[in-house]
Amino acid sequence: MQAVYHPDIDAQRMMSPGSDLWQSVKRQILHLTGTPLEMQPSPFVQANWKGKSTGMVGDVSIAAVHNGQLLAFHLSWLDANSNPDHGDNSSFPDAAAIALPLHENSYLGTMGAPGAGINAWYWRAGIEGGKQVLLEGPGSSNTIEQEQISTASVWVEGSWSVVIARPMQVPDNSAVLQLAPGMNTAVGVAIWEGGRGERGGIKAYSKDWIELMLEG
Amino acid sequence: MTGAKRQMAMVMDLNKCLGCHTCSVACKTQWTKTQGREAMWWNTVNTMPGEGTPRGWESMGGGFHDAAAQPGEMPTTGGFGEAWEFNYDQVFSEGKGQEEHLQVVGDAPDWGPNWDEDEGAGDYPNSYHFYLPRLCNHCTHPACVAACPRKAIEKRESDGIVVINEERCNGYRFCMEACPYKKIYFNHAKQVSQKCIFCYPRLEQGVATACSRQCPGRVRFLGYADDEDGPIYKLVTQYKLAVPLHPEYGTQPNVFYVPPTGPMRLGEDGDVDESQPRIPDKYIEHLFGEAGLQALKNLEREKQIVQGGGKSEALDVLIAYKWEDMFGGFDRNPATIKWV
DSSP, rough: EEEEETTOOHHHHHTTTTTTHHHOOOOEEEEEEOOOGOOOOOOHHHHHHHTSOOOOEEEEEEEEEEESSEEEEEEEOOHHHHOOOOOOOOOOOOOEEEEEEESTTOOOOOOOOGTEEEEEEEEEOOOSSSSSEOOOOOTTTTTSSSSSEEEEEEETTTEEEEEHHHSSSSSSOOSOOOOOTTEEEEEEEEEEEEGGOOOOOSSSESSSEEEEOOOO | OOOOSOOOOEETTTTOOOOOHHHHHEEEEHHHHHHHOOOOOOOEEESSSSOOTTTTTSSBBBOOOOOEEEOOOOHHHHHHHHOBEEEBBIISSSTTTTTOOOBBBBOSSSOOOOOOOOTTTTTTTBBBBBEEEEEEOOSSOOOHHOOOOOEEEEEEEETTTTEEOOTTTEEEHHHHHHHHHHOOOOEEETTTEEEEOOOOHTTTTBBBBHHHOOOOOOOOOEEEETTTTHHHHHIIIOOOOOOOOOGSSSSOSEEEEEOOOOOOEEESSSEETTTOOOOHHHHHHHHHOHHHHHHHHHHHHHHHHHTTTTOOOHHHHHHTSSGGTTTTOOBBOGGGGGOO
């Protein structure tokens, strides 16, 4: 997919999930699948979820725009119920993440590995802002920082629209990916259907990287 | 899974518990006063038989068998009981104390952490109840530790206390499903799971846990399980008067109970009927397994020794002539410590 270069579009418009910008830009449908139970780092989680469906969100529509400074991803998916919080403990907030490889051989299927990590941008319903996470294998996620990610979301008539954005260049940090117009990298997506108890490794994700070209 | 070089433990003598909740209030005052912890009671006291808190916790699954944490239900905020709002201002500071009584504001609650207090079971004149204080059992095989995919829960090597690392916790609550005692809460403000920490900052300074120190009934004994001069070793290992709750859950709790003997049963003629206990053996066995019945026999044996004019070290420990003897050396006055 391509992150379209719109040098004149300001951040406010990019951060509006319902804006005409996101109606007009080219979108791609990614098919998501439930994370295999064998990959869950806790045998308890494997046993507790055996025979249950995971990865409730089957498809996500994705688009990306940058203005040379800020890169924004727009995700849209069907979800009959909005789950903005933890309810009575029996549900979890809906959530989504954008994954970017830190190395050529960062493998999305395992959520990265030590020395071959993944930089994830994370949104969770009900929380303003987002966070950057370093993934180096199942159960390993570490929050790197919580200042650089901007998020905006709206749930209307059974559908989430979420924007997750970050400045392309950020203060030097080996655990995050530096971006620039003209660059080629890859992207992955994960969605958690909180109303069905999805959290942690229980989620829907794009199994393989999608090529991502940042238009120059 | 143990991983601990030594294990701190607690014994509670249920024959002494008067259900005053001082332990729960001491804990609440010490640890769970802040936002997000309003409905959190790391220590609870429930009337048994009863549904307890969270409601029906004994049938919610979880546990540790075959070297693995077992599936269980998620305890809900409603099951634990929400923190009720009261009309304090109206009654105490707005001059309506003579007209309005203290009451819950808003929808009438239908459950709480001590909802079935003093109900018990049985029929007159042989109805029965007793109080069961509960906290995290700091298990030898903690299902919570095994269930967490983020390794956010640690069993401390130095004292076996099980603690949640809130920096690692992502609020997934697998621990709450796996814990068969359902003594882990979720802090909705901080979005992390929280539970009893066995007052480790106090213990590290030689001070007993708040629930133990404040207990007016001298119910709670404290100390390292392997301290042969301490009360835990004597009551659990040497004299076998104290046993874990629901040992069949498989987690090997480190909180032990001296089971309740209950009052004498009355026969139809109104006289004492010694042929059977008032609290049914079946119920003691349900809570404590066969070891619970054996503990009661052991207790009776010690009583017989004293009634025969002999001396029982076990009963002396239970009587607790000096409160300092109850805490295995953790008897420092907290007022002598400058807390930071």
